Amino acid sequence: MSVLPSLLHDEAVKLWAELEGKPLSPKDRLGIPMQEMPAQDPLERARNMGEVALGYSAEQAQIEASRCLQCKTAPCVSGCPVSIDIPRFLGFAARGQFQDALGVIREASLLPAICGRVCPQESQCQAPCTLGKSLKNPLKAVAIGRVERYVADACSDQLPPPAVKPDTGKKVAVIGSGPASIAAAADLRQQGHAVTMFEAFHKPGGVLVYGIPEFRLPKRIVDREIETLRQIGVDIQTNFLVGRTRKLKDLLDKDGFDAVFVGTGAGLPKFMKIEGENLVGVFSANEYLTRCNLMKAYDDQRASTPIYRSKRVAVLGGGNVAMDAARSALRLGAEEVSIVYRRSLEEMPARQEEVHHALEEGVRFLTLKNAQKILGDDQGRVRAVETLSYELGEKDASGRRSPIALPGSEALLEVDTVIVAIGNDSNPLLRQTTPELEVNKNGNFVVDEEGLTSLPKVWAGGDIVLGAATVILAMGQGRKAAAAIHRFLSEV
Numbered sequence: 001m002s003v004l005p006s007l008l009h010d011e012a013v014k015l016w017a018e019l020e021g022k023p024l025s026p027k028d029r030l031g032i033p034m035q036e037m038p039a040q041d042p043l044e045r046a047r048n049m050g051e052v053a054l055g056y057s058a059e060q061a062q063i064e065a066s067r068c069l070q071c072k073t074a075p076c077v078s079g080c081p082v083s084i085d086i087p088r089f090l091g092f093a094a095r096g097q098f099q100d101a102l103g104v105i106r107e108a109s110l111l112p113a114i115c116g117r118v119c120p121q122e123s124q125c126q127a128p129c130t131l132g133k134s135l136k137n138p139l140k141a142v143a144i145g146r147v148e149r150y151v152a153d154a155c156s157d158q159l160p161p162p163a164v165k166p167d168t169g170k171k172v173a174v175i176g177s178g179p180a181s182i183a184a185a186a187d188l189r190q191q192g193h194a195v196t197m198f199e200a201f202h203k204p205g206g207v208l209v210y211g212i213p214e215f216r217l218p219k220r221i222v223d224r225e226i227e228t229l230r231q232i233g234v235d236i237q238t239n240f241l242v243g244r245t246r247k248l249k250d251l252l253d254k255d256g257f258d259a260v261f262v263g264t265g266a267g268l269p270k271f272m273k274i275e276g277e278n279l280v281g282v283f284s285a286n287e288y289l290t291r292c293n294l295m296k297a298y299d300d301q302r303a304s305t306p307i308y309r310s311k312r313v314a315v316l317g318g319g320n321v322a323m324d325a326a327r328s329a330l331r332l333g334a335e336e337v338s339i340v341y342r343r344s345l346e347e348m349p350a351r352q353e354e355v356h357h358a359l360e361e362g363v364r365f366l367t368l369k370n371a372q373k374i375l376g377d378d379q380g381r382v383r384a385v386e387t388l389s390y391e392l393g394e395k396d397a398s399g400r401r402s403p404i405a406l407p408g409s410e411a412l413l414e415v416d417t418v419i420v421a422i423g424n425d426s427n428p429l430l431r432q433t434t435p436e437l438e439v440n441k442n443g444n445f446v447v448d449e450e451g452l453t454s455l456p457k458v459w460a461g462g463d464i465v466l467g468a469a470t471v472i473l474a475m476g477q478g479r480k481a482a483a484a485i486h487r488f489l490s491e492v
């Protein structure tokens, strides 16, 4: 596995040697170059499932943390959905006290190795960073996520599992096992409540295991967090579909649970509703990624479900899920993968870093184009996508310039596989089997500011409430609801 050299690394080490031992002035800190993230070579990594970003060395983490100006206003903290005390953790990391740094993060976030990898820091904690503002370049903000990832990877095994208070005699059911549920279960268990987590799949972790690919988030990291839940006594029941295996209300009325947290996510794929979507070779991104990640389709020796072998793939959509699907298709052996997106690169909702990685790996971007029909052969298999070209008009409600179709611009893109990645709706089963639950027009649960649903004793959080959102927002909601459930259980 070859590693791209960090161009700024030597320069920074030299500077670091000059500064070491001296108290750093803001001017010194402004002069420390940002540490690049070492990464696998793009063409090599596009054909293996190994992690793309390889992580900082201890030295790099220390140098990067030393760039923090320790400003009094700490706007980074308000940019973090779970309010990690970022300057304090960076202060420890800058002194090489990585365990203490992790201790600070753990006060607010249970999943730092995961969030350090997948959080959109550029639009959260790093966006308002004073250093980025002083350098007039938000991309030069302190790389908070990369330091977080380093301290979590280096020290997570050294910290004992969180302490659990004496048993309260109260029982809580947590439905789903994604980040919202993990956060809720951990907090409730630490308060001494008995927690049972019910997960529909055979493996816990939610999107962290079935959606986000191995090359961005190695599954051993998710497994370690799930193991911590088990160590503190959370009972995890897999292959348990609440609504079918057992009704939600039965958990309360018949099974003796005192409260329920619902974190069932947004796993219902949307389709384009165009001709040909039922052909063999059309997948939702959810199905494609689940087969690849959860069922290990990339590993011929271990795959427990087959996957369609593709040569030419079209991925419809321009978000993070589309990038994950396109990059997974390359790793599953496709010769040519094209993203088909109806606006321009500038309007793409995917993280810049993901777009950049996909481009480096050889994914083609067919922008200002949209699929209007999928064509099949006489066996009912995909043979091409008919696209229509677009131009950009005025800004629409989303703040992006709206795509306007150009009649007569039809073209054929020859492919054998189409992956539809245009978004997900909330999972419908619980609302269908629990009519008392109030939902909004998108099918998301309606909750109060603490996460309480319209059904007494039932709280909810994460994507089932927010619609498809982010890991850290889901965790924040899980924690807020857990605090409310704990208050409720303390009063009954």
Ligand SMILES: Cc1cc2nc3c(=O)[nH]c(=O)nc-3n(C[C@H](O)[C@H](O)[C@H](O)COP(=O)(O)OP(=O)(O)OC[C@H]3O[C@@H](n4cnc5c(N)ncnc54)[C@H](O)[C@@H]3O)c2cc1C
Binding pocket: 118, 119, 120, 175, 176, 177, 178, 179, 180, 181, 198, 199, 200, 201, 205, 206, 207, 208, 211, 212, 213, 240, 241, 242, 243, 263, 264, 265, 266, 267, 289, 320, 321, 324, 427, 429, 430, 461, 462, 463, 464, 468, 469, 470, 471, 472, 474
């Ligand atoms: C491909 C992909 C890539 C993403 N990349 C990123 C990223 O890089 N960064 C980021 O911050 N966010 C990312 N996201 C979004 C993020 O993963 C989600 O916002 C987050 O996982 C939501 O957490 P959750 O706990 O609400 O639900 P989920 O993670 O969706 O977990 C819900 C769980 O509930 C289970 N479940 C559903 N119904 C039932 C039932 N009736 N009974 C029992 N169990 C049930 C499901 O099987 C699932 O395991 C990505 C999403 C996808 C799909």
